[in-house]
Amino acid sequence: MYDYNQDDNVGTEALPYGQRAASDAHKLTKKLIKKQIQRRQIERARAQAVQQTSRAAAEAGKKVAEEAAKLAKSAAELMRKAAQTVVEFVAANPVVLVILAVILAIFIVMQYTKVGLTALLGSMGDTFMAGTYTAYDEDIIGVNSDYTKLEKELRKTINNTEKDFKGFDEYEYQLEEIGHNPYELISYLTVVYENFTRRDMKQKVKELFDEQYDLKYFQRTETRTRTVTRTGYRTVTGKDGKPVIEKYTYEAEEEYKVKILTVKLNNKGLGSVINSKPLREVQKQRYQMLLQTQGNKPELFDDLYTDIEIPDDLEVPPEALTDQTFAAMIAEGEKYLGRAYVWGGSNPKQGFDCSGFVCWVLNHSGWNVGRTDCNGLKAKCTVVSEAEAKPGDLIFFKGTQKSKKGATHVGIYCGNGIMLHCGNPIQYTSIETKYYRNHFLCFGRLPKN
Known part of the structure; x- marks a missing residue:
């Protein structure tokens, strides 16, 4: 089991281990309690605000109802007289009836639209909440x-x-x-x-x-x-005709474990x-x-980058950068140096895995390969020998993931025995190490973009 705790022990180093652990635990408990209290205070404040709003709304409603009752009595008489006046006016002016019908239709449409917008806005609010992380x-x-x-x-x-x-x-x-x-x-x-x-x-x-x-x-x-080379002895006849013991060496096969x-x-x-x-x-x-x-909250994991330095022996050959296509690939790829490996990642927001990184670089430097895996990239290439390989070719490896067949890792070959790839993090790496030599599959050349 791994130890997750990284608590600050400043001020407790001098204590015996047991007391220091107890002190640390106490500090952690105090922090957690303080956070719980803060959350409860916020929840109480919200509840009080809702209650006060409800009481104010109830009192306002009561006053409105009383005023409405007073007005209703006088309004009834006014409505009766107004209705009689309207009937007389419409009888004398029939076109007014058409205008009133249009106004009524517009009013109904507006009321319907208002309800629709309210429902839409509510739905949008629910969608926003459903797509938002709720933890602190x-x-x-x-x-x-x-x-x-x-x-x-x-x-x-x-x-x-x-x-x-x-x-x-x-x-x-x-x-x-x-x-x-x-x-x-x-x-x-x-x-x-x-x-x-x-x-x-x-x-x-x-x-x-x-x-x-x-x-x-x-x-x-x-x-x-x-x-192995072994030493033996044999008897031969000397110059004087007498037997002589001669030392000699010979090669033999031997077994070893x-x-x-x-x-x-x-x-x-x-x-x-x-x-x-x-x-x-x-x-x-x-x-x-x-x-x-x-x-x-896309900004929460902006710290996926690691500061790295490129050793002198892993610098891209300057003469290779005279090729505009390769220079464009390196310019795009180097934007993400130090970016942590993310399983299945295929863009700067998510992060990259090995094939996701190469696909992104290619798609942003003249090609259109979409999003595919190592074998998909290999299928788009013409296999070339190591002697023919040049900067800008892809380099493929096998057996780095035993659950997969064919190409299981890919990088961009930069010449001088180095590649730019998404290891962990994205970095320049020598292909001459024992690991990569043992897993080397082939070089691949993409068609001209």
Whole structure:
């Protein structure tokens, strides 16, 4: 189980661990109580305002009724006289009857339209509320931070594999990308738990995380053969005709055993986990609406960027940028350097996964490839050899996601053995590392745009 707590311990470092923990817990409890009190005060203030408004409306209604009763008596006599005058006037002027009918029709249409607009505005208000996150911003951001922290811990666990599992000759990594769409997370929690709090969601977040990711280790021993040089001795006849023992070397095949640890990470995707949940139809519809509107709070996750520096050995070759097409691709792609990987993401608002990022760059630098996956992009390309590959070609990898066949990762080749791709985060990466060499599939060249 991961530790979610990141509470400030300033002023308590000198205390023994047990007292410091108790002090921290006390501070957290005070904060939560204070927040609950504030919410209750707001709710009471709203209730009092409604009551005062209701009382004022009732008193005003009573006065209006009394005045109306007084006027009704005198109005009846006036109406009788007015009606008699109107009848006499219409009899003398028939065209007036037509004008009155038109005025009456306009009045009826206006009344109907007024009711329709009222209903429409009410419907629009309901739609706006249905597409809005109801939890406090700090709780929304906090819940997503808890999920991200679990992912960081998972990545740290994988990175420490060779330290934690010593004694193996080789380590194999079969890893799918780590990342989630924060809007999927918050939209789902809103639909199911409405105005949730960060504290109440910790266990729910852990459950979703455990369903999304599956990390397993497998060990095996392989028997292999290798060619070795050995030393032997043999008896030969010397120059004097006497037997002499001679030392010589020879090559031989020998078997040896290799102990291998395989690290395998499957990522179902948070969206797939949510879609497997038994939501009611109305909940499914609202979930989709919240994804579309981003809870009417699209700015909440603007911190999806990470400050990164580009090492000198990963700089794009200056001569490659003389190609206007490739320069346009790099100009678009570099806008999102440091952007965190988001499973299924395909635009700057959602974030990007590997294929989503490449599709976006291509669609905004002259091509029209739509939104497709790695195999879809590969199908649009002509395969070229590594010797023929040039900046602007796509580079494909296989086996990075064991649940998928064919191409499972894609990047934009920049020359000099580097690529621009959506890892985690979007960055320049050498393709000469052991991992990418082991998973290399092919280079692909898109048709001219």
